[in-house]
Amino acid sequence: MDFKIIDGGVTAAKGFMALGKNCGIKIQKKDLAVIYSEKPAVAEALYTTNQIKGAPLIVTQKHLKNHMAQAIVVNSGIANVCTGQKGISDAEETARLAAVELGVKKEDVLVASTGLIGAYLPMEEIRNGLKGCKKELKKDSNDAAEAILTTDAGKKTIAVKVGNCTIGAIAKGAGMIHPNMATMLAFIATDAEFNSEQLRKMLQNAVGVSFNALSVDHDMSTSDMVVLMANGMAGKADASLFQEALTYVCVELAKMMAKDGEGATKLMTVHIKNASSEEDAKKIAQSIIGSNLVKTALFGQDPNWGRIAAAVGYSRASIDPSRLSIWLGEERVVEAGKGKEFNTANIKKIMAADEIRITVDIGVGRAETTAYGCDLTHDYVSLNTAYHT
Amino acid sequence: MDFKIIDGGVTAAKGFMALGKNCGIKIQKKDLAVIYSEKPAVAEALYTTNQIKGAPLIVTQKHLKNHMAQAIVVNSGIANVCTGQKGISDAEETARLAAVELGVKKEDVLVASTGLIGAYLPMEEIRNGLKGCKKELKKDSNDAAEAILTTDAGKKTIAVKVGNCTIGAIAKGAGMIHPNMATMLAFIATDAEFNSEQLRKMLQNAVGVSFNALSVDHDMSTSDMVVLMANGMAGKADASLFQEALTYVCVELAKMMAKDGEGATKLMTVHIKNASSEEDAKKIAQSIIGSNLVKTALFGQDPNWGRIAAAVGYSRASIDPSRLSIWLGEERVVEAGKGKEFNTANIKKIMAADEIRITVDIGVGRAETTAYGCDLTHDYVSLNTAYHT
Numbered sequence: 001m002d003f004k005i006i007d008g009g010v011t012a013a014k015g016f017m018a019l020g021k022n023c024g025i026k027i028q029k030k031d032l033a034v035i036y037s038e039k040p041a042v043a044e045a046l047y048t049t050n051q052i053k054g055a056p057l058i059v060t061q062k063h064l065k066n067h068m069a070q071a072i073v074v075n076s077g078i079a080n081v082c083t084g085q086k087g088i089s090d091a092e093e094t095a096r097l098a099a100v101e102l103g104v105k106k107e108d109v110l111v112a113s114t115g116l117i118g119a120y121l122p123m124e125e126i127r128n129g130l131k132g133c134k135k136e137l138k139k140d141s142n143d144a145a146e147a148i149l150t151t152d153a154g155k156k157t158i159a160v161k162v163g164n165c166t167i168g169a170i171a172k173g174a175g176m177i178h179p180n181m182a183t184m185l186a187f188i189a190t191d192a193e194f195n196s197e198q199l200r201k202m203l204q205n206a207v208g209v210s211f212n213a214l215s216v217d218h219d220m221s222t223s224d225m226v227v228l229m230a231n232g233m234a235g236k237a238d239a240s241l242f243q244e245a246l247t248y249v250c251v252e253l254a255k256m257m258a259k260d261g262e263g264a265t266k267l268m269t270v271h272i273k274n275a276s277s278e279e280d281a282k283k284i285a286q287s288i289i290g291s292n293l294v295k296t297a298l299f300g301q302d303p304n305w306g307r308i309a310a311a312v313g314y315s316r317a318s319i320d321p322s323r324l325s326i327w328l329g330e331e332r333v334v335e336a337g338k339g340k341e342f343n344t345a346n347i348k349k350i351m352a353a354d355e356i357r358i359t360v361d362i363g364v365g366r367a368e369t370t371a372y373g374c375d376l377t378h379d380y381v382s383l384n385t386a387y388h389t
Numbered sequence: 390m391d392f393k394i395i396d397g398g399v400t401a402a403k404g405f406m407a408l409g410k411n412c413g414i415k416i417q418k419k420d421l422a423v424i425y426s427e428k429p430a431v432a433e434a435l436y437t438t439n440q441i442k443g444a445p446l447i448v449t450q451k452h453l454k455n456h457m458a459q460a461i462v463v464n465s466g467i468a469n470v471c472t473g474q475k476g477i478s479d480a481e482e483t484a485r486l487a488a489v490e491l492g493v494k495k496e497d498v499l500v501a502s503t504g505l506i507g508a509y510l511p512m513e514e515i516r517n518g519l520k521g522c523k524k525e526l527k528k529d530s531n532d533a534a535e536a537i538l539t540t541d542a543g544k545k546t547i548a549v550k551v552g553n554c555t556i557g558a559i560a561k562g563a564g565m566i567h568p569n570m571a572t573m574l575a576f577i578a579t580d581a582e583f584n585s586e587q588l589r590k591m592l593q594n595a596v597g598v599s600f601n602a603l604s605v606d607h608d609m610s611t612s613d614m615v616v617l618m619a620n621g622m623a624g625k626a627d628a629s630l631f632q633e634a635l636t637y638v639c640v641e642l643a644k645m646m647a648k649d650g651e652g653a654t655k656l657m658t659v660h661i662k663n664a665s666s667e668e669d670a671k672k673i674a675q676s677i678i679g680s681n682l683v684k685t686a687l688f689g690q691d692p693n694w695g696r697i698a699a700a701v702g703y704s705r706a707s708i709d710p711s712r713l714s715i716w717l718g719e720e721r722v723v724e725a726g727k728g729k730e731f732n733t734a735n736i737k738k739i740m741a742a743d744e745i746r747i748t749v750d751i752g753v754g755r756a757e758t759t760a761y762g763c764d765l766t767h768d769y770v771s772l773n774t775a776y777h778t
Contacts, residue, residue, distance in 0.1 A: 052702030052710045052726075082698050084711075084727040117695025118728035222699050292681070292765075293773055300774030306506025309471050310611050313441030321441045322473075337441075338473040339507035376681075378767050384682055385689030 002162070003245035009141035009157030010035055012168030014191035014233040019136040020143030023129025025077035025115075025122055030147035032129045034098060035072040035170075035187055036137050040108055041231035043069035044200040046207055050222045055080045055087035056111040057225060059095060063107045067196035069229055070108040072187055073098045074148045075126065076172070077115040081222045090121045097130045112185055112225055114150055114172060145170040148185055151383055156256040162245040165192035165237040169249050173224070173257035186211065186226040186253055192242055193232035202243050203228045210250035213285070213371040214258055226250075258372040259354075263379030266298050267355045269372055276365035280317035287315035288358065289373030299375040301351040303342070305333045312360060323363030328356065391551070392634035398530035398546030399424055401557030403580035403622040408525040409532030412518025414466035414504075414511055419536035421518045423487060424461040424559075424576055425526055429497055430620035432458035433589040435596055439611045444469045444476035445500040446614060448484060452496045456585035458618055459497040461576055462487045463537045464515065465561070466504040470611045479510045486519045501574055501614055503539055503561060534559040537574055540772055545645040551634040554581035554626040558638050562613070562646035575600065575615040575642055581631055582621035591632050592617045599639035602674065602760040603647055615639075647761040648743075652768030655687050656744045658761055665754035669706035676704035677747065678762030687764040690740040692731070694722045701749060712752030717745065 011018050015038040025031040045064055047057050063069065073094055080087050095109040102109070113121070145155040149172050159168040171186035194202070207226055228246075259267045270288045275281035288294055291311040297304040305326050312319060326334035329350035331342050350356065400407050404427040414420040434453055436446050452458070462483055469476050484498040491498070502510070534544040538561050548557040560575035583591070596615055617635075648656040659677045664670035677683055680700040686693040694715050701708060715723035718739035720731050739745065 050699060050702040051708055052698055052713075079695075082695060082710075082723065082727055084725070117693075117698060118723075222702055292769075296770055296773035299770065302774065304506075306468075306471060306611075309441055309506060310439060313439040313611055319440055321471075324441075334471065334507075336473070338471055376770060378770050380681075381685055381688065381765060381767050381770060384685035385691065 002241045003248065004161045006159050006161050006166070008159035008168050009145050010168045010170045010187050010189045011139050011141040012159035013166040013189050013231070015039055015231045016168065016189045017137035017139055018141040018144035019133060019138060020145065020147030021129060021136065024125035025075055030143060031075055031077045032126065033074045033144035033147035034133055034137065035144060035189065036102060037070050037189065037229060037231045039231045039233060040068050040070045041229040042067055042194060042196050042199055043110070043227060043229045044196055044203050045110070045225050045227045046203060047225045048222060052081065052222045054113060054222050055083055055091040056113045058088060059091040060110045060112065060225065063095065063110055066107065068108055069110050070104040071098055071102050072110045072112065072227060073130070074112045074185065075121070076148050076150050078113060078119045078121055079115045079117050079222065080113040080121050081117040083118070083120055086120060090123055093123060094121070094126055097127055098133070101130050101133050103134070110227060114148065114185055114224070117222060141168070141170050148172045151262050153260050156253055156260070158249050158252050160245045160249060162241050163237050165190060165234040165242065167245055167249050169253060171253045171257065185224055186250070188226070188228045188246070188249060190228070190230045191232065191234035192230055192237035193235055194230050198239065199228055199230055202239070202246055205243060206247040206250040209247060209370070210254040213369065214254045214373070254372050258374045261374035262383045263377040263381070264374035265377055266375045267372065268298055268374055269355065269357045269370060271357065271359045271368070271370050273359065273361045273368045274365055275362045275367045276318045278367045278369060281367045281369040282371070283317040284312055284315045284360065284362065285369050285371035287311045288360070289371050292376055295373070295376035298356055299377045303328055303333060303347045303351055305339070308358060308360065309334065318364060319362055320364050325361040325363065327359040391630045392637065393550045395548045395550050395555070397548040397557050398534050399557045399559045399576050399578045400528050400530040401548035402555040402578050404428055404620045405557065405578045406526035406528055407530040407533035408522060408527060409534065409536030410518060410525065413514035414464055419532060420464055420466045421515065422463040422533035422536035423522055423526065424533060424578065425491060426459050426578065426618055426620045428620045428622060429457050429459045430618040431456055431583060431585050431588055432499070432616060432618045433585060433592050434499070434614050434616045435592060436614045437611060441470065441611045443502060443611050444472055444480040445502045447477060448480040449499040449501065449614065452484065452499055455496065457497055458499050459493040460487055460491050461499045461501065461616060462519070463501045463574065464510065465537050465539050467502060467508045467510055468504045468506050468611065469502040469510050470506040472507070472509055475509060479512055482512060483510070483515055486516055490519050490522050492523070499616060503537065503574055503613070506611060530557070530559050537561045540651050542649050545642055545649070547638050547641050549634045549638060551630050552626050554579060554623040554631065556634055556638050558642060560642045560646065574613055575639070577615070577617045577635070577638060579617070579619045580621065580623035581619055581626035582624055583619050587628065588617055588619055591628070591635055594632060595636040595639040598636060598759070599643040602758065603643045603762070643761050647763045650763035651772045652766040652770070653763035654766055655764045656761065657687055657763055658744065658746045658759060660746065660748045660757070660759050662748065662750045662757045663754055664751045664756045665707045667756045667758060670756045670758040671760070672706040673701055673704045673749065673751065674758050674760035676700045677749070678760050681765055684762070684765035687745055688766045692717055692722060692736045692740055694728070697747060697749065698723065707753060708751055709753050714750040714752065716748040
């Protein structure tokens with residue numbers, strides 16, 4: 001590791017400040033965040049591939065046409081999705097209001113929303129919330145990290161130092177999460193100097209092995225995005241070191257989301273080896289992390305490898321059943337496609353842990369991949385039974 | 390409807406008998422069934438598309454090369470999957486033992502198993518269970534319908550009369566069910582006379598709109614099959630009337646499975662209208678019935694149409710968000726891609742019912758389809774947390 005993990009979140013890098021507060025969308029809980037850079041920053045974003053996209057994504061995409069941004073306004077509680085032209089106007093008005101308060105260009109304000117689909121933003125509350133907000137900005141992102149949460153159990157922040165530069169981030173994500181860019185909200189800020197092409201490429205690389213390798217519940221959101229802002233205030237950084245650090249930041253945030261998956265008690269890490277192609281490796285990994293039966297087995301601390309084998313079989317990847325091997329932790333449970341006697345005491349310990357590593361050797365090629373998921377529990381059902389009303 | 394629903398199951402048609410008993414795979418519960426035709430029958434089967442297939446499927450496929458069968462042996466409790474060459478030998482031995490007892494050719498005995506993956510069949514118990522079984526055959530399939538169940542809450546039987554001919558069936562299926570032929574066990578017997586090509590085509594037609602339009606938990610089994618036997622003892626039947634009746638039988642069995650989905654309290658019927666192609670209509674329907682968030686909303690009697698819209702959006706079908714309409718029962722909740730005020734009292738009644746009909750008008754073409762699913766409940770998690778050990 002050529003970088004150092006430090007305290008802090010999205011305000012860790014030079015020139016970034018943030019605020020988080022309640023503006024009245026939710027009762028009492030924080031629901032509005034602003035992230036601000038002293039200087040206009042080069043910015044790139046990746047969005048959900050869901051064809052039904054929230055209004056904030058449409059506005060953010062438009063405002064990022066010049067690859068520059070200076071602020072992000074995020075609200076939780078209401079997603080502003082399926083809200084037609086009024087939803088778009090509301091998102092634009094949110095950016096305009098923030099721009100006036102912060103003294104920046106409207107086109108340099110990005111917007112993001114997360115929460116219930118189908119409701120309109122309460123613009124009066126947002127207007128009041130943003131009023132005079134510049135003086136509420138702090139060199140601390142704990143409030144902002146809290147204000148962007150929905151069903152998340154806890155805040156997700158991370159920061160690393162790479163050379164003279166710093167990368168800091170906050171994120172949210174606990175449900176409606178299934179791989180395919182970008183399945184949650186993550187805001188990453190750095191003081192390193194890169195042009196937008198470099199930035200975009202590095203973000204794509206990092207997201208490919210982190211957020212796109214994550215599934216909580218197989219449901220892909222309409223609202224989610226990853227934004228990376230680089231204001232250049234710490235000067236140039238070594239691109240390959242920076243990439244390594246950025247990828248680390250994204251993988252750690254993805255793991256935080258999986259661990260904090262709605263109702264989850266366990267992080268599941270699935271490592272696929274020797275698949276015939278990377279695409280196939282990903283298909284198999286996503287098939288396993290997406291399987292309700294594998295997920296309930298983990299919750300039950302049950303070494304039911306048959307469900308893993310079944311998920312490999314329906315992944316549509318090229319496989320040979322007679323070459324399949326499966327490990328739970330360090331314990332091999334399937335060899336040459338057949339069950340293998342295992343050490344029951346060891347397996348018991350492995351299945352009881354908070355993190356369970358599943359390794360599957362497909363035995364037909366050399367491609368590999370890693371994906372992240374969680375167990376399926378009574379609390380997931382409870383949380384999602386009651387969310388709307 | 391040019392056919393009549395009658396009492397009975399897989400033994401309703403002329404010449405078919407069955408038995409169901411405990412042979413010792415499970416404790417006390419029935420676990421072994423035999424279905425028998427007096428005369429060799431033309432037979433066709435469709436199987437799971439899971440690449441990891443149970444040994445019984447491999448043996449049944451081999452025995453059906455001549456398109457003829459006279460008996461089916463089914464056990465529940467152990468699926469005989471991931472059991473290598475020994476698994477295949479065990480399945481063959483099961484067919485041989487039944488053939489000797491029934492006085493038929495070994496190649497005319499089909500085998501099917503359902504239950505735990507990775508365990509070997511207890512051949513001693515199966516041998517004892519089959520011993521002298523011919524005299525246990527009855528013109529009643531209740532015991533057989535019970536013996537093929539695993540986590541099912543109840544038996545699934547149906548019979549219809551079409552002209553002079555009869556179609557009868559038993560089935561099982563409550564979990565590891567996701568569209569893609571054939572995701573459960575169903576045994577259909579008729580005394581109509583058809584050749585194997587006709588039979589296969591009619592079976593494919595019926596399965597396409599029934600079992601392949603069903604999802605309980607997005608997990609595709611390794612073991613499941615649909616078998617249709619036609620012994621011709623009632624003579625020729627009108628093909629189009631017979632097709633109608635056969636499709637009805639399969640659709641009703643699929644609905645029984647959805648209703649009896651593991652832990653389910655509600656049947657979800659999803660009807661997609663005006664999609665751009667049948668393939669797209671199916672993608673959208675499966676996306677909705679497979680969504681954990683839609684399923685938990687139904688359990689919570691929550692009219693959370695945003696989750697339905699999100700599932701439409703990530704289905705990868707061709708859509709236009711601004712043309713989308715959604716109905717819950719008769720109540721329209723989305724129009725032109727936006728939420729619509731609805732009658733709360735009506736919606737409350739609709740969401741409280743045992744069967745919930747979701748209609749989605751895509752508004753971009755003329756293709757339509759119907760799919761069947763169920764809600765996701767605490768009991769699903771409980772059942773699958775404890776199934777293995």
